[in-house]
Amino acid sequence: xxxxxxxxxxxxxxxxxxxxxxxxxxxxxxxxxxxxxxxxxxxxxxxxxxxxxxxxxxxxxxxxxxxxxxxxxxxxxxxxxxxxxxxxxxxxxxxxxxxxxxxxxxxxxxxxxxxxxxxxxxxxxxxxxxxxxxxxxxxxxxxxxxxxxxxxxxxxxxxxxxxxxxxxxxxxxxxxxxxxxxxxxxxxxxxxxxxxxxxxxxxxxxxxxxxxxxxxxxxxxxxxxxxxxxxxxxxxxxxxxxxxxxxxxxxxxxxxxxxxxxxxxxxxxxxxxxxxxxxxxxxxxxxxxxxxxxxxxxxxxxxxxxxxxxxxxxxxxxxxxxxxxxxxxxxxxxxxxxxxxxxxxxxxxxxxxxxxxxxxxxxxxxxxxxxxxxxxxxxxxxxxxxxxxxxxxxxxxxxxxxxxxxxxxxxxxxxxxxxxxxxxxxxxx
Amino acid sequence: xxxxxxxxxxxxxxxxxxxxxxxxxxxxxxxxxxxxxxxxxxxxxxxxxxxxxxxxxxxxxxxxxxxxxxxxxxxxxxxxxxxxxxxxxxxxxxxxxxxxxxxxxxxxxxxxxxxxxxxxxxxxxxxxxxxxxxxxxxxxxxxxxxxxxxxxxxxxxxxxxxxxxxxxxxxxxxxxxxxxxxxxxxxxxxxxxxxxxxxxxxxxxxxxxxxxxxxxxxxxxxxxxxxxxxxxxxxxxxxxxxxxxxxxxxxxxxxxxxxxxxxxxxxxxx
Numbered sequence: 001x002x003x004x005x006x007x008x009x010x011x012x013x014x015x016x017x018x019x020x021x022x023x024x025x026x027x028x029x030x031x032x033x034x035x036x037x038x039x040x041x042x043x044x045x046x047x048x049x050x051x052x053x054x055x056x057x058x059x060x061x062x063x064x065x066x067x068x069x070x071x072x073x074x075x076x077x078x079x080x081x082x083x084x085x086x087x088x089x090x091x092x093x094x095x096x097x098x099x100x101x102x103x104x105x106x107x108x109x110x111x112x113x114x115x116x117x118x119x120x121x122x123x124x125x126x127x128x129x130x131x132x133x134x135x136x137x138x139x140x141x142x143x144x145x146x147x148x149x150x151x152x153x154x155x156x157x158x159x160x161x162x163x164x165x166x167x168x169x170x171x172x173x174x175x176x177x178x179x180x181x182x183x184x185x186x187x188x189x190x191x192x193x194x195x196x197x198x199x200x201x202x203x204x205x206x207x208x209x210x211x212x213x214x215x216x217x218x219x220x221x222x223x224x225x226x227x228x229x230x231x232x233x234x235x236x237x238x239x240x241x242x243x244x245x246x247x248x249x250x251x252x253x254x255x256x257x258x259x260x261x262x263x264x265x266x267x268x269x270x271x272x273x274x275x276x277x278x279x280x281x282x283x284x285x286x287x288x289x290x291x292x293x294x295x296x297x298x299x300x301x302x303x304x305x306x307x308x309x310x311x312x313x314x315x316x317x318x319x320x321x322x323x324x325x326x327x328x329x330x331x332x333x334x335x336x337x338x339x340x341x342x343x344x345x346x347x348x349x350x351x352x353x354x355x356x357x358x359x360x361x362x363x364x365x366x367x368x369x370x371x372x373x374x375x376x377x378x379x380x381x382x383x384x385x386x387x388x389x390x391x392x393x394x395x396x397x398x399x400x401x402x403x404x405x406x407x408x409x410x411x412x413x414x415x416x417x418x419x420x421x422x423x424x425x426x427x428x429x
Numbered sequence: 430x431x432x433x434x435x436x437x438x439x440x441x442x443x444x445x446x447x448x449x450x451x452x453x454x455x456x457x458x459x460x461x462x463x464x465x466x467x468x469x470x471x472x473x474x475x476x477x478x479x480x481x482x483x484x485x486x487x488x489x490x491x492x493x494x495x496x497x498x499x500x501x502x503x504x505x506x507x508x509x510x511x512x513x514x515x516x517x518x519x520x521x522x523x524x525x526x527x528x529x530x531x532x533x534x535x536x537x538x539x540x541x542x543x544x545x546x547x548x549x550x551x552x553x554x555x556x557x558x559x560x561x562x563x564x565x566x567x568x569x570x571x572x573x574x575x576x577x578x579x580x581x582x583x584x585x586x587x588x589x590x591x592x593x594x595x596x597x598x599x600x601x602x603x604x605x606x607x608x609x610x611x612x613x614x615x616x617x618x619x620x621x622x623x624x625x626x627x628x629x630x631x632x633x634x635x636x637x638x639x640x641x642x643x644x645x646x647x648x649x650x651x652x653x654x655x656x657x658x659x660x661x662x663x664x665x666x667x668x669x670x671x672x673x674x675x676x677x678x679x680x681x682x683x684x685x686x687x688x689x690x691x692x693x694x695x696x697x698x699x
Contacts (some may be wrong), residue, residue: 045615068632084664088451109665113452251557252647257461267537389666394644427450428666 033320038318042326043097047309050077056342064329071322075196084390091115098317099327102148102310104179104386108140109428110123110312111147117313119143123324129333134348137308137382141221148310149331150348155306155373155380156274159281160293163271164269168192175295179212182270182298183237186246188271195245201259203209203251203400204238206393210383217385224385224421226396227414235403235410242404251403264288272297275344275369294369296376306380308348344370346377353377387425394419444673451667462674472675475654476647478562478637479679482653483630483686485566486573490626491619494577501578501609502585506552511581516575523572527639530568534640555640558650565636565651570593570609572636573629577622584618585611620694627686632679654679 002324049057076097078086084106090096096115102259119138124214126149127135134150162172168189186199210216214231215317216225241247247298248254248268263271281289283423297304311331317323329335336347337355344366346353361367396417402418403413445462449455466472501512518526533539536552541551554564588611594608612619634655637645643660645652652660654675662672 088663088665088667091452106665115452155644164669212449217666253642253644256640265537352470376459389663391666391668394649394660397644398649407645407648425667427448427668 002399009376030271031320032118032315033124034324035116036321037070038068038321040322040353041074042099042317042319043074044330045097045101046075046077047083047101047232048077048080049101050226053339053342055128056135056339060330060335067329068322068325071326073326086208094312094316095328096316097218098314098319098323098328100314101151102312104137104148104308104310104382104385105146105388105390106136107310107312108386109389111143111145112428115315116147117315117317117320117324118147119149119313122320123149123328126328130331131348131350133381134308138310138312138386140386141217144299148312149327150307151311152336152345153306153308153348153377153380154274154298154345155304155377156272156277157294157372158270158297159263159273159277160270160295160322161263161266161268161288161291163291164189164193164197164266165293168197169413172293176298179234179237179298179300182253183241185248186269187240187244190241190246190418191246197269198248198251198262198267199246199269200241201248201251201262201271202254202256203247203397203404204234206299206388206396207305207383210234210381211297211299211301211305216383217387221385221387223425224418226419227411231414232410235246235400235414238400239404239406241412247404249415252404275366275373278366278369278379280327292365294365294372296372301381302374303379303381306377308382309345320390346374387428388426389424391423392421395424435633441673441676444648444670445677446602448668449670449672449673450693451663451665455670458670462671466674466678471652471657472654473673474650475652475657476678476682478651479631479633479654479682480515481562482566482633483568483627485563486569486630486633487623487627489566489570490573490577490630494525494574494622495581495611495615495619497574497578498581498585499607503583509532512578515578518572521572521573523635524639525638526568526572530564531640534564555697558646558648558649561641561651562637562644563636565640568636568640569630573626577601577626581615584615598695617694624687624690627690628683630685631686 013256033353044061056077056078059304061075064073067082082097087096087100087102087106087110091113095196096110102110107116111118127146130150134153135146137150138146138148140147160172160173160175164174165175165185169192170185170188174184189197189199202407204212205218209226209231212230212234214234215225215228238247242249244252248259249272250258250262254262259268259271259278262268262272264281266288278292281292300307309328313320313323313327331348332350333347333349336349337352338348339345340352341357346358351357353374358371361371398418399408399413399420402408402416403410432449444455446457446459447455448458488667497515501515515667531538535541536551536553536555544550552560554560565672592610593606596610601609631652632655635650637653637658638659645656645660655683656671657677658679661667661675662669662688
């Protein structure tokens with residue numbers, strides 16, 4: 001009887017462990033009034049920023065406490081891996097910090113659960129300080145209000161390996177600018193290298209569909225629509241690339257990290273990135289760095305994709321005035337500019353991108369990339385719908401993979417993905 | 430015990446009958462989650478893969494460590510080194526081990542380079558759904574060998590040497606002595622190893638997650654049931670109720686597996 005008892009215990013633990021972090025919440029959102037004296041203790045949580053920016057954030061906290069005597073900010077940082085799970089556990093357990101670093105897709109469920117403060121009500125006076133598009137990036141379809149201060153933005157160019165282009169007989173000084181050119185070059189490169197060199201390492205994501213000009217959601221935000229003719233056209237093209245090995249054979253299981261590595265090792269000819277990557281190329285792949293080509297993101301819409309980070313205020317914080325003041329302080333023009341000079345990110349505050357730091361060349365590649373990115377941000381779009389959850393991303397990737405493997409047609413695959421995403425959207429409530 | 434095992438267990442079973450989500454308390458939905466499971470393609474893929482894992486991994490983990498234990502049991506100079514070497518994968522972090530195997534089996538990794546050199550050509554260990562599952566099974570077996578070898582070594586130490594000597598005198602060769610002396614003597618240990626490894630194999634997560642990626646391989650075809658629990662029930666939009674229903678199925682199958690192994694043992698005893 002010793003065996004079954006031990007094994008039973010192991011089975012019980014195995015059963016409950018994956019779910020033990022899950023809990024319940026409630027929809028008690030509390031007041032949105034943030035007026036009053038800025039004082040008291042608050043906690044501020046960032047997303048994997050301590051390792052590289054500890055002095056910056058310690059200075060930021062000290063400045064805030066000096067500006068508002070009687071306040072005390074406890075700064076906590078969480079690792080990148082499992083960040084959403086950490087927030088889920090805190091939100092469910094009622095221990096969500098007062099001010100939280102979030103992305104739009106993380107804000108949506110928190111706002112729906114009444115845990116994110118509506119800043120259109122609580123901090124409307126600050127709205128004009130930010131770029132209109134950035135402020136709107138934390139609006140949730142089907143809900144009134146804005147649920148996080150926009151913080152830093154990021155976008156980047158498309159890097160390409162000039163020597164791989166040259167070896168395939170392509171003109172390395174004329175990288176593809178349109179999707180048609182991209183697909184043609186990719187097929188030629190694969191053909192000339194006997195399938196040894198792929199041009200792309202990732203299957204199309206929701207952002208790629210957006211960049212290609214596909215309508216991602218209906219206007220009401222109640223259903224997905226990326227299975228239209230344009231979406232099918234893009235996936236059909238990718239299928240052609242996959243069959244010709246112009247899309248890496250391991251793309252179906254690729255992650256951004258693995259595709260970055262493939263680009264570093266010369267297995268893939270093009271990869272999206274940011275100014276931050278140039279340093280990595282220099283350090284980890286000097287030969288690649290010597291042959292690096294930099295070109296603009298390819299879009300059919302004329303608008304590049306941007307990533308938005310936000311700072312959310314916990315709707316249930318006991319120190320609402322201090323939490324709102326601190327979230328604004330972190331994201332104000334002066335502090336965003338100061339942060340942008342430490343790392344390759346871009347401020348979301350109005351007028352900041354006109355600073356000479358983002359407009360004047362100094363002859364280096366880093367500055368060239370930074371200026372081009374800042375320029376493109378003036379009309380950039382965060383293509384990923386805020387309601388597009390991790391589970392939906394998985395559904396899209398899996399259905400795209402089926403189409404690329406030939407297990408379903410591009411149309412069937414996208415129909416199935418839309419159906420699954422719509423079901424998940426309904427279940428989100 | 431109550432807080433860390435009983436409460437989460439009961440809570441999971443209760444949740445399985447609700448539509449609870451991470452941030453939204455659920456309502457009682459009866460058997461709706463279990464009915465949905467029947468029509469969920471990914472659930473059947475998960476069940477298939479977890480079952481295949483048991484079928485592929487358990488026989489290897491019952492037999493190979495026994496052979497290894499017989500090998501390192503001998504008192505040969507330097508054998509302690511091999512005992513330690515075989516045990517090393519057990520103490521190594523599964524994440525590190527998983528990454529090393531990914532590098533080895535990559536399209537341009539060491540294994541494929543060797544295969545190319547000998548003229549076999551590249552094999553898509555990490556891009557073909559079946560090869561991916563097989564690769565993950567190989568890692569599980571490789572990592573588990575040392576652990577079960579130690580269990581077998583303890584059991585073999587209790588096998589009377591006289592039995593072997595008597596069998597040898599009667600003219601039994603090495604294979605015959607293995608089948609008629611060693612195997613009967615360590616049979617209860619083999620049952621234990623079978624039970625432990627089948628539970629571990631059915632709830633496999635790390636190896637497949639690391640090698641096939643968070644989506645569970647191409648088109649999710651390598652997803653296992655525990656991966657599905659993780660994918661469905663975690664995150665801010667996690668469907669805790671539905672994931673709990675899958676967990677209940679994992680629990681029931683795990684218990685059934687153990688009962689099956691024990692029943693087979695009792696039958697042999699009878």
